[in-house]
Structures are given as structure tokens and as C-alpha cells.
Amino acid sequence: MSDQVKWHERELTKKALEVFAVECSHRDHDLCGGSGSCLDLLGELIQSRSEAEQARSFDAMRERLLHRYEQPSADWTTSALLRTTLDLILIPPLENWLWRSIAITTALARLGERGLSPDAVLRSGFRKDLTQRTLRTASSFLAAERAGNIAPADTPAFLRAWCDLLAQDPVCEDVGPMVSLSALSPSVCRVVEDWADRAAVGHLLSWRLNDYQPVERSAEDMVFSGGKDATIWICDRLARTYLGEWKASSLHWELAYRHAPTEVAIWAGVNPAILAERTVTEGMVTQELRKRLTRPGLRDDVANVAAEDLVPSVALLLQQGNPIAARQQAQNAYQAYPADPVLAMAYAFCLIPLDRREACRILAHLKPDRPEARALVTANLAVCDLFDGRLADAVTRASTIDVIGLVDTVWLWDPQSAVQGVAELRLECFAEWLPRLLAVAQST
Ligand SMILES: [Zn+2]
Known part of the structure; x- marks a missing residue:
């Protein structure tokens, strides 16, 4: 309607x-x-x-834009202070860095006066936003350096340590700007988590990783009194307009809050008057829950890996020569949500070197609408043919892929190796991969 x-x-x-x-x-x-x-x-x-x-x-962005030329002050709404903090920490500390840094520090100070500790806001509420943005910015510079598009000296100084860190990680050979924290190797991941836990607030704001000043914070300092999910809920509620951007646990907190506002606000660790800045109806929450349960790809996590991170995470395990662990991770996710095409594809992909009968069965059931996903199904079935020595079938099948418009790079098995029964991973676009498959299959 x-x-x-x-x-x-x-x-x-x-x-x-x-x-x-x-x-x-x-x-x-x-x-x-x-x-x-x-x-x-x-x-x-x-x-x-x-x-x-x-x-x-309610619109968190409008709250912020009302004041975009001013420095934060005590008469701003809590929502405007939180949204300003979120937006500004995500801007690389380059232009107007002094203005930016004063604005964030002042906003955090005003939030502190209202009982919302800056450490909890940065290290829990907006932690994922900050670590993700720094990693992705650094990885796009690193990718540009490696491609020879920029000289290393052109990479901003505050990103150097991030680029060097990523350069140590095998996953960043290929992943480029799509890198995400849970896809990194544990030692690199630990460095980033330590930074988010311990770097002085000023060094978090300036994205400074090299020689950052460590500060000791107790577990209680890192969250509001209701704990980590409560902290994320309060930051979600006041800084993110659309419930689609909220963490799943925030929706649970919101439902509890609807039924006992004062009690839940106090339990979470904020003054009830602050949460009263925004009204969220029960219909909005249930609508969002229904959307997440019935539409694939919107879940927070499957098998302890964020859904969006599953593919890079599985690819990393495969790259590290750990096909069994990769299959296990993909299988856990697939078994939890067998109807989700992304998870099914990831699982079938891992199965190709190990169990082609099952891989083909899953692939044959996938009927995607998007041309990229359709091409991926066909490509993976063609790779099964290569592994099993049906070269003519592989050519017939692969020839139906129309590469026009398929510009994204995707994880694929290398055709040359597949013919020899060896599984080797490639991150390529179809326009590069397909001619290699046809050449290999026709010449062997
Ligand atoms: Zn009456």
C-alpha cells in the first residue's frame, strides 16, 4: 500500500x-x-x-547539518553531538584538520558532561566505523601504490603505518579497498584492536597508529554501565536515522525500551531525558526485524563472522592454504541460512576442490537475478568441469557468460591450475578470467 x-x-x-x-x-x-x-x-x-x-x-543528519558551520556547544541536542562526532572521525584528518579536531573534542566534552563518556562513544559505539574506515582508506592507498598509480611519498603520512601494517598481511595482496577487520590475519587484527582499545583519544581522532600514546582504560571505562550492546544501541539510536543501519542487538534494546523507558534507560546507563530526544515506534522496530529475517544479506553475523565479511574471511583461509577451515566456516554459515544465495555460493565455492558432486548440487539450485551472480554460478560450474576433465563442457558452459558490464573483481578458481587438479585462488574480473579458461580448455 x-x-x-x-x-x-x-x-x-x-x-x-x-x-x-x-x-x-x-x-x-x-x-x-x-x-x-x-x-x-x-x-x-x-x-x-x-x-x-x-x-x-527525526533525522540525525539534519540535527548535524543545522550546526555544520559552528563548533559544538552545550545547547546542541545529544543527537547532533553524536552525529557530528561520527561524521568527523570518519573524515581523514587532512583538510581543516585543526577545525575538525577541535569540533570532535568539543562534541565529546559536551557528551561527557551529559554522562556519555568519550571513551565509550569512540571505543565501543563508533569503534567499528572508525577501524573500518581507517583500514579501507589505507588499503586503497596501498593498492594504488602497488598498481603504480601513486608514489609511496604521496600517501598521507598518517596512513603510512596503516599501509605498512596491511602490507604484512597476505590477504591484502589482493583484496584492495574491500578489506575488513575480521578478514585480516589474527596478528594484524590484534594491532588494530589494541589501537582502538588503548590509543589516547587524540590519537584515535588523528588516526595515528605509529608511536601512539597508550592510555590505560578499565573495562568499565569502555562502555556505558549497561554494557557494550547498550552503548552501541544508544549511539545507533541517536546518530543513525535508519534502523537498517543499526546493529541487531540495538533493535532488541529498543523493544525493551518501548515497554519500560525509564527503567531501561537507567539500566543502559543514560539519563532518560536524553533518549526522549527521539521517538521510535514499535512498528518501525518490528518492520526492520521482519526485513532482516526475511531478506538475505542483512544479518549481523553468521557463525561469528559478519555476513559481509564472510567472503573475504573464507578467501583468506583458502589463500592461507587452509581449505578445510574455509569449508567449515562457509558450511556453518550455509547451514544456518541455507536459503541465502551469498552463503550458498561461498560454501559451494569452497567445496569445488573437495567435493564437486555437492558443489554442483548447490550451484544448480541457485537461480540468481543479478547478472554478476548468474555469471559466478556458471563460472563455478565450468570450473567443476575443468577439475573433472570435461573440457568441452567447460567451454560450452563458459561461452554463455556475457562479460559486458561485469567489471567487478570476484574470487574464482584459476582455470590453468584446475585442469591440473590444483586449486589456486584468483581475484579477477570475468573479462580477464574467461579468456584464460577458454584458452586452457581448448589447448589441452
Ligand atoms: Zn461513547
Whole structure:
């Protein structure tokens, strides 16, 4: 139903109830059974409508943009302070770095005055945003250096230590700007987690990894009193307008809050007045939960790996020569959500060198809409043919792939090695991979 129709229907319901309540009141409430419940019902309807209106009107970005030329002050909403902090920590500390750093520090100080500790906000609430952004920025510079597009001296100084760190990690040979924390090797990952745990706030803001000043923080300092998920919920609630951007546990907290606002706010560790800045209706939460349960690819994590990180994580295990662990990780995810095409594809991909009958069975069931995903299914079936020595079948199958428009690089098995029964991983676009497959299959 369109919003317009829904709006019209709601208006009509309200009008009808008003007419009814007026008439009923004139007749001493004999229509509603004499209790006056017609008026109660009208009152509830008006209240829920104003709540829905309030919920719709919230926009964290607008809160921030209202003040974009000012430095944060005590009369800003908590939402404006949090959103400003989030937006600015994600901007590389290059241009206007002094203005940026004063703005973040002031926003954090104002948040601190309201009982929201800067350490909890940065090290828990926005931790993933910050570590992800620094890693991805550094990895895109590293990729550009390696491709010879920029000289190492052109990489900003604050990124040098990040690039050097990533250069030590085998996964970054290929992954490029898509690198994510859970896909990195444990030792590199530890360096980043330590930085987020221990670097002085000023060095977190300036993305400084080399010789950062360590500060000792106790576990209690890193979160609000309700714990890590409560901290993330409060930051999600006030800084991210769309519930689609929230962590799954934040939706649970929101439902609990709907039922006992004051109690839950105090338990989470914030002044209830702060959370009252925003209204979120129960319908918004249940709609988002329904979306996540029924649409693939929106879940926080499967088998302890974030869904978006599963492919890089599995690829890393394969690259490290650990096909059994890769298959196990992909299998756990696939078994939890067998209908999710991304997870099924990842699992089938891992199976190709190990169990082609099962790999082909899963691949044959995938009927993707997107051309990239369709090409991937066909390519993987063609690789099964190569492994099993059906070269003519591989050519026939692979020839149906139309590479026009398929520009993204994807993980594929190397055709040359596959013919020899060896599994070797490639990150390539179809336009590079397909001619190699055809050449190998036709010449052997
Ligand atoms: Zn009545």
C-alpha cells in the first residue's frame, strides 16, 4: 500500500471516530455502552498519530547539518553531538584538520558532561566505523601504490603505518579497498584492536597508529554501565536515522525500551531525558526485524563472522592454504541460512576442490537475478568441469557468460591450475578470467 493511501485511510479512520464520538456523547454514550470508551479510543488514536509523526520527523543528519558551520556547544541536542562526532572521525584528518579536531573534542566534552563518556562513544559505539574506515582508506592507498598509480611519498603520512601494517598481511595482496577487520590475519587484527582499545583519544581522532600514546582504560571505562550492546544501541539510536543501519542487538534494546523507558534507560546507563530526544515506534522496530529475517544479506553475523565479511574471511583461509577451515566456516554459515544465495555460493565455492558432486548440487539450485551472480554460478560450474576433465563442457558452459558490464573483481578458481587438479585462488574480473579458461580448455 502506498504511503498516500495509508495516510488517507488513517485520516478517514480518525474522521469517522470523531463523528462517532460526537454523536455518542450527544446520546449520553449509549452507542459505546455508556462508559465513554469512544472518547478513550479517539484519545489513543490521536496520541499514536502524534507519536508516529514525531518518529518520522527525526533525522540525525539534519540535527548535524543545522550546526555544520559552528563548533559544538552545550545547547546542541545529544543527537547532533553524536552525529557530528561520527561524521568527523570518519573524515581523514587532512583538510581543516585543526577545525575538525577541535569540533570532535568539543562534541565529546559536551557528551561527557551529559554522562556519555568519550571513551565509550569512540571505543565501543563508533569503534567499528572508525577501524573500518581507517583500514579501507589505507588499503586503497596501498593498492594504488602497488598498481603504480601513486608514489609511496604521496600517501598521507598518517596512513603510512596503516599501509605498512596491511602490507604484512597476505590477504591484502589482493583484496584492495574491500578489506575488513575480521578478514585480516589474527596478528594484524590484534594491532588494530589494541589501537582502538588503548590509543589516547587524540590519537584515535588523528588516526595515528605509529608511536601512539597508550592510555590505560578499565573495562568499565569502555562502555556505558549497561554494557557494550547498550552503548552501541544508544549511539545507533541517536546518530543513525535508519534502523537498517543499526546493529541487531540495538533493535532488541529498543523493544525493551518501548515497554519500560525509564527503567531501561537507567539500566543502559543514560539519563532518560536524553533518549526522549527521539521517538521510535514499535512498528518501525518490528518492520526492520521482519526485513532482516526475511531478506538475505542483512544479518549481523553468521557463525561469528559478519555476513559481509564472510567472503573475504573464507578467501583468506583458502589463500592461507587452509581449505578445510574455509569449508567449515562457509558450511556453518550455509547451514544456518541455507536459503541465502551469498552463503550458498561461498560454501559451494569452497567445496569445488573437495567435493564437486555437492558443489554442483548447490550451484544448480541457485537461480540468481543479478547478472554478476548468474555469471559466478556458471563460472563455478565450468570450473567443476575443468577439475573433472570435461573440457568441452567447460567451454560450452563458459561461452554463455556475457562479460559486458561485469567489471567487478570476484574470487574464482584459476582455470590453468584446475585442469591440473590444483586449486589456486584468483581475484579477477570475468573479462580477464574467461579468456584464460577458454584458452586452457581448448589447448589441452
Ligand atoms: Zn461513547
